Amino acid sequence: MNVRRLIPTAALAGAVALGATALTACSGAGATGSKDGKVGVTASFYPLQFLAEQIGKDHVKVDGLTKPGVEPHDLEITPKQTAQLGEADVVLYLKSLQPAVDKAVAQSGVKNIVDAATLTELEVHGAGHDHGAEEAHAEGEGHDHGHGEGEGGKDPHVWLDPVKYAEIAKGVGAALEKADPDHAADYRKNTDELVGKLTALDTEFKDGLKNTASRTFITTHSAFGYLAERYGLDQEGISGVDPESEPSPARMKDLQAVAKKDNVTTVFFETLASDKTAKTLATDTGLTTDVLDPLEGITDTSQGADYFEVMRSNLKNLQKALGAK
Known part of the structure; x- marks a missing residue:
C-alpha cells in the first residue's frame, strides 16, 4: 500500500x-x-x-x-x-x-x-457476490473500506x-x-x-453476456461491481476496491473454492496494478490469467486507445472467460 x-x-x-x-x-x-x-x-x-x-x-x-x-x-x-x-x-x-x-x-x-x-447514484459493493447486490446490501458483509472508496464506503x-x-x-x-x-x-x-x-455499448454488453457457461469472474481489483450488477454477473475480488491491499490466506482459500464451484476459468488482473496475487491464485487453482481493465488511465499497454475500445476488449475477455455462447 x-x-x-x-x-x-x-x-x-x-x-x-x-x-x-x-x-x-x-x-x-x-x-x-x-x-x-x-x-x-x-x-x-x-x-x-x-x-x-x-x-x-x-x-x-x-x-x-x-x-x-x-x-x-x-x-x-x-x-x-x-x-x-x-x-x-x-x-x-x-x-x-x-x-x-x-x-x-x-x-x-x-x-x-x-x-x-x-451526477449518478453511487452504491456499496463488496469484494464478492455483487450479482444484484442483495446479500451485500442486506448484510453489509465483505465491504473493504480502503482508499479507493467513495463517501460512506460507496464504490466510485x-x-x-x-x-x-x-x-x-x-x-x-x-x-x-x-x-x-x-x-x-x-x-x-x-x-x-x-x-x-x-x-x-450497453446493448453490446447485454447481448454479449446474455448466455454464458459461468456468471462468476475473479479479479484482483474489485472495480467491476457496477458492471457485474448491470449485466447479472458475480464479481469476486481478490482484494477490495483498493488494488494494492494484500488478501488474507482465508480469502485466497475461499476463492479457490469459488473457482471450483462456479466453473471459473480465468483470474483477471489489470495494467496499472501488480499481477502477483492473480498469478499466484491462478497457479494454485490451475486457472489462466487475462486482463480486465478498470479504465482508470490509458497507456501503451492498454487493450485499446480510448474508453470504447478498452471496454470492448473487456467484453471480449469476459466472454472468453465466462464461456459466452
Whole structure:
C-alpha cells in the first residue's frame, strides 16, 4: 500500500494564490479569456477527461491531473497542478476517489466545479457476490473500506457501467453549457451523440453476456461491481476496491473454492496494478490469467486507445472467460 504524500492545506492555499499571478501561462487548462479562446477544463483522471474531450471537442482545452501510467488512487498533487486548478474554467472530479484532488479542489476557488459522484447514484459493493447486490446490501458483509472508496464506503467506479457513465456525461455537458453558453448547442449535440454511443455499448454488453457457461469472474481489483450488477454477473475480488491491499490466506482459500464451484476459468488482473496475487491464485487453482481493465488511465499497454475500445476488449475477455455462447 503506497502512503500518499499529500501537501499541506496551507501549501495548497499558497499555491492557488500564486497561481493567479505567477502561473498564468501554465500548460494545463486555459482560461476563457486566453488567446485561443477555449474553455479551460481540468479533469482529475481519465474517465472524466474523456467525457470533456468528447463533449467539448474544439471548444475546450482539457488537461488531466492524473498522467498515463499513474494509479489514480495514489495521485500526489504538485503546487503547479494546484495552481492549474485555480485557473480552470471548469473542474471535473469524483469526490473521495482521490483525496489529494479533493483538498486541491476545495482550495481552488473555481466557480464551475463538477463532482461526478453527484451526477449518478453511487452504491456499496463488496469484494464478492455483487450479482444484484442483495446479500451485500442486506448484510453489509465483505465491504473493504480502503482508499479507493467513495463517501460512506460507496464504490466510485461508476464509469464501468455505460448507463451510469451516460448519466455523468449529461451532467458534464450541462456544466460546459453553463461555462460557455455561446456554444451550448454544440455541447448538447455532442452529449447526445456520446450518450447514443454509450447506449449502444450497453446493448453490446447485454447481448454479449446474455448466455454464458459461468456468471462468476475473479479479479484482483474489485472495480467491476457496477458492471457485474448491470449485466447479472458475480464479481469476486481478490482484494477490495483498493488494488494494492494484500488478501488474507482465508480469502485466497475461499476463492479457490469459488473457482471450483462456479466453473471459473480465468483470474483477471489489470495494467496499472501488480499481477502477483492473480498469478499466484491462478497457479494454485490451475486457472489462466487475462486482463480486465478498470479504465482508470490509458497507456501503451492498454487493450485499446480510448474508453470504447478498452471496454470492448473487456467484453471480449469476459466472454472468453465466462464461456459466452
